[in-house]
Amino acid sequence: MTPGPRPHVVIVGAGFGGINATRELMDGPFEITLIDRDNYHGFWPLLYQVATSGLGPEDIAHPVRGMFGNRANVHVRLGTVSGVDLDRRLVHIEDEADVSYDSLILAAGSSTSDFGIPGVDDYAFPLKTLPDAVRLRNHVLTCFERADACPELVDGGLLTFVLAGGGPTGVELAGALSELIGENLARDFPHLDVTKASVILVEMLDHLLGGFAPSSQAHALRTLQAKGVDVRLNTAISALDVDHVTFKDGSRIQTMTTVWTAGIRANPLADQLDVPKGKGGAIEVTRELTLPGHPEVFVIGDISASTDHHGKPLPQVAQVAIQGARHAARTIRRRIAGRPTKPFKYHSHGMMATIGRRAAVAEIPGGLKLRGTLGWLSWLGVHLVFLVGFRNRVVVMVNWAWNYLSRDRASRVILRDDSSTPSGQHRA
Amino acid sequence: MTPGPRPHVVIVGAGFGGINATRELMDGPFEITLIDRDNYHGFWPLLYQVATSGLGPEDIAHPVRGMFGNRANVHVRLGTVSGVDLDRRLVHIEDEADVSYDSLILAAGSSTSDFGIPGVDDYAFPLKTLPDAVRLRNHVLTCFERADACPELVDGGLLTFVLAGGGPTGVELAGALSELIGENLARDFPHLDVTKASVILVEMLDHLLGGFAPSSQAHALRTLQAKGVDVRLNTAISALDVDHVTFKDGSRIQTMTTVWTAGIRANPLADQLDVPKGKGGAIEVTRELTLPGHPEVFVIGDISASTDHHGKPLPQVAQVAIQGARHAARTIRRRIAGRPTKPFKYHSHGMMATIGRRAAVAEIPGGLKLRGTLGWLSWLGVHLVFLVGFRNRVVVMVNWAWNYLSRDRASRVILRDDSSTPSGQHRA
Numbered sequence: 001m002t003p004g005p006r007p008h009v010v011i012v013g014a015g016f017g018g019i020n021a022t023r024e025l026m027d028g029p030f031e032i033t034l035i036d037r038d039n040y041h042g043f044w045p046l047l048y049q050v051a052t053s054g055l056g057p058e059d060i061a062h063p064v065r066g067m068f069g070n071r072a073n074v075h076v077r078l079g080t081v082s083g084v085d086l087d088r089r090l091v092h093i094e095d096e097a098d099v100s101y102d103s104l105i106l107a108a109g110s111s112t113s114d115f116g117i118p119g120v121d122d123y124a125f126p127l128k129t130l131p132d133a134v135r136l137r138n139h140v141l142t143c144f145e146r147a148d149a150c151p152e153l154v155d156g157g158l159l160t161f162v163l164a165g166g167g168p169t170g171v172e173l174a175g176a177l178s179e180l181i182g183e184n185l186a187r188d189f190p191h192l193d194v195t196k197a198s199v200i201l202v203e204m205l206d207h208l209l210g211g212f213a214p215s216s217q218a219h220a221l222r223t224l225q226a227k228g229v230d231v232r233l234n235t236a237i238s239a240l241d242v243d244h245v246t247f248k249d250g251s252r253i254q255t256m257t258t259v260w261t262a263g264i265r266a267n268p269l270a271d272q273l274d275v276p277k278g279k280g281g282a283i284e285v286t287r288e289l290t291l292p293g294h295p296e297v298f299v300i301g302d303i304s305a306s307t308d309h310h311g312k313p314l315p316q317v318a319q320v321a322i323q324g325a326r327h328a329a330r331t332i333r334r335r336i337a338g339r340p341t342k343p344f345k346y347h348s349h350g351m352m353a354t355i356g357r358r359a360a361v362a363e364i365p366g367g368l369k370l371r372g373t374l375g376w377l378s379w380l381g382v383h384l385v386f387l388v389g390f391r392n393r394v395v396v397m398v399n400w401a402w403n404y405l406s407r408d409r410a411s412r413v414i415l416r417d418d419s420s421t422p423s424g425q426h427r428a
Numbered sequence: 429m430t431p432g433p434r435p436h437v438v439i440v441g442a443g444f445g446g447i448n449a450t451r452e453l454m455d456g457p458f459e460i461t462l463i464d465r466d467n468y469h470g471f472w473p474l475l476y477q478v479a480t481s482g483l484g485p486e487d488i489a490h491p492v493r494g495m496f497g498n499r500a501n502v503h504v505r506l507g508t509v510s511g512v513d514l515d516r517r518l519v520h521i522e523d524e525a526d527v528s529y530d531s532l533i534l535a536a537g538s539s540t541s542d543f544g545i546p547g548v549d550d551y552a553f554p555l556k557t558l559p560d561a562v563r564l565r566n567h568v569l570t571c572f573e574r575a576d577a578c579p580e581l582v583d584g585g586l587l588t589f590v591l592a593g594g595g596p597t598g599v600e601l602a603g604a605l606s607e608l609i610g611e612n613l614a615r616d617f618p619h620l621d622v623t624k625a626s627v628i629l630v631e632m633l634d635h636l637l638g639g640f641a642p643s644s645q646a647h648a649l650r651t652l653q654a655k656g657v658d659v660r661l662n663t664a665i666s667a668l669d670v671d672h673v674t675f676k677d678g679s680r681i682q683t684m685t686t687v688w689t690a691g692i693r694a695n696p697l698a699d700q701l702d703v704p705k706g707k708g709g710a711i712e713v714t715r716e717l718t719l720p721g722h723p724e725v726f727v728i729g730d731i732s733a734s735t736d737h738h739g740k741p742l743p744q745v746a747q748v749a750i751q752g753a754r755h756a757a758r759t760i761r762r763r764i765a766g767r768p769t770k771p772f773k774y775h776s777h778g779m780m781a782t783i784g785r786r787a788a789v790a791e792i793p794g795g796l797k798l799r800g801t802l803g804w805l806s807w808l809g810v811h812l813v814f815l816v817g818f819r820n821r822v823v824v825m826v827n828w829a830w831n832y833l834s835r836d837r838a839s840r841v842i843l844r845d846d847s848s849t850p851s852g853q854h855r856a
Binding site: 038039040056057058059061062063065066069070071072075077078079096130131134141142145148149187188189190191389390391392394395398399402406408410411412413414415416 | 466494499500503570577619842
C-alpha cells in the first residue's frame, strides 16, 4: 500500500486535525492516505444548529474528496481504523487490508463519556455526529407533535428538555433550543400551551463555560436565564431512565429528552493502543506530540493528552487540533530536510460561545472580552470564515440571514430513516 | 374532534393537492384538519437532485406547520391514515383517535408499483420520498468508495447503475447521475477508472417520456446518449436479484443498483377503501372528483382515477393535483353558499423534463416546444417559482448557481443513519 518511493504519511481522521495535516503536507514529496469513517469533514462547532433546525446537515458537511480529490498524491479512504501495529507500522482498517506507513498522524478525535452514570448510554442523546444532530432534531420536533395530539402527555415530561453539561455545547444548545421553542414552535403549535415546555441546563460545577473568565460565565448565565432557560448549577445527575432523570440529592425530573454534552473522552481507537493514557483515555505524547519511543507517530487534537509548555492540559477545541496538525506536518517536513525539529507550542486565539440571537461571549488574548451583539457578530464572522467550502459559507449565510430576519428556522423537518415503501433492499 | 359549529374539512396528504386545498379553504368559514405522515411538504419534482447530490434533503422540504401555523382554524396532524369509515364519516389514524369530518379530501398520492416483477420489492431502490433519495445517494457514493478500495469489484457491476423506467423521473435521474459521475466523481476518484461506470436507462416501450411529442422524445434520447447514458428501449425486465437484472429475452446485467421509477400506483390507503378502483388501484371518481354516492368525499391527485372531459385519464403530475385541490375547495365553498357546482375541467399548462446541464424539453400548450438551453432555463424558472418558501428558493438558487459555475455538487455526503455512539436510546 505504500505507493512509490516517497514517504507515506497516513492520517487517521478527517476532522480539523486531519484535514489541516493533509493540507500542510500535500504539496510536499509525500504520498498521503487520509482515512475517515465518513466521507465528509464535519464543522462540529455548528452541530447544535443542525440539532435545533437552524441549518441542514449538509450545510456543515464538506465532502473530503472535494478538498483533495485532484491531488494525485492524496488517497482518501473510507473506513474505520480498528488498531495500529506500532512495531510493523501498520494501520488496521475494519473489513479491509492493512495500510503501512512511514509516518502516522492520529487525529481521530473524541467521543461521549457517560462517566459511568447508569442510563446515559441507553437513554441520553449524544451530540457528536451529524446523525446524532438529525436524531435529536427529529426527536424534539416529534415530542411537540405528540404533545399537540395528546396534551395530557406534557405533564409526563414530554416537553421537558434536560441538557447535561454547561460547557460551550450545552450553553449554545440551551440558547438555540429555547429560541426554537419560544419563537418557532410557539407559532407552529397555536393550539398547544408551549409555555409548559422547559429547557433545563444542568452543570455539576458552580459556573457555566469552564475556562472562560468569570465575567463571561456570569454573562452567559444571566443571558440564558433571561431567555427562560432553567440553569441548575452545582447539580449532579446520578442516573437516567426512560422517562426521568435522578439527581445526586435524590430529586427527580420527568423528561423524555436528556442531551448529554457533559462528558468527553478520547476516540475508542485510543483504547486499542497499548500506550500510556491520560485523563479521559487520551494518549500521552512527548513535547513534539509524538508517541514516546515512536517519533514517527504523531497524536494530535482531542485524542491527544497534549499540554502547553507549562504542562497544563490543552482544551479539546478546534484550534488545538489545527495547530497540532501544523506542528506534525512541519516536523515531518523538517525531518526529511534534515533540519532540527522544535517542540509544540500552543498559541491561544481566544474562545467564544454563542448564547442565541445577538448574544455571545468572546475572549480575545490580551484580555479583550466581547459580549452581546458585538460578541455575536464576531462569532458569526469567525465561524463563516472557518467553515469549509465557498458554497457552504454562502448557504449558511443565507440561512442565518433568513433565520435572523424572519425569526424562522427552515430546517424543522422530521426526516424519518425508514422508507415509505416496504423494502428489504441491499446496501453497498 | 369537530371543533366548533363550522364545517370540518379533513384533508389527507400534504402534497401538492393537500396544501393547495388547505390554502384555498383556510380563509373560509371552515375548521380544517390536514393530516400527513411527515411534517413537511416535499417538492418531489426535485427529488432526483437530492438523490444525485445536487441539493440537500432540507432544500426541497418545507415544514407544513410553517405554512399554516398561524391560522387558528388549520389543525396540522402528524399521522398515518389507515382507513375511512364512509358511513360514519370518520378517518382512522394509526395509534390515534378517529377524526370525524363533514367534508373529506383524499390527496394521499401514489407509491411505487413492482408490476409483480420478482425482486423489485427486495432489491430495487424506490425514489418516492426524501429518505428514499438520501438512501440512494448514500448507496451510489458508497459504491464508488468500495470500488476505489477494491477495483476488482467493478467487474461485478459495482459501478453499473440500472434505471428502470423512461418517464420524466428516469430521464432526469439518468442525466443527473451521468453528470455526477462524469463531472464530480471522476474528479473525486482520480485513482479509479470511472469510465468503467455505466448508467443504463431501461424502457419497455419504443420511446422515452411517454405523453411528450415525438420530437421531444427523440431529443431526450439523443441528449442522454450524448451524455453517455446507455438507453435501452423496447426492453423489459423480468426479474431482479441481489447482484443482477434479468431481461425478458433472458440476458442479464450484473449490477448492485436498480432504481425503480417504472411503476406507480395509488397510495396503499386506496386499498383500504371498499370503492371501485381503476388502473393502478386509483379510486374512481365522478365528474366532480367525488366518490360515487359520497358527494362529501373528494379524491384528487395521484390517488384519483380522474379523467379529462373526454374521459381520458389524467397524468400523475403536480398540476392535476393542484387543479383538483382548487376544484374541491371551490365546490365545498359553493355548496355552503348554496350555489350550483361545476364538473372538474383540467387545463394542461404543459410538460417539462430536464436532461442535465443546459438541456431540457418543455412543451407549452399551443404547440410551442422549447429545447436545450431555452428549455432548461424555463425549467429552472418554473421550478424555482413553484418551490415553497422564500428560504428554499434562495438556497436552491445558490446551490444551482454554485453547481453550474463550479461543476461541483456540494451534497455528496454519505449520511449514515447509525449513531457514532453505541446507544439504545428511546425515541419519541
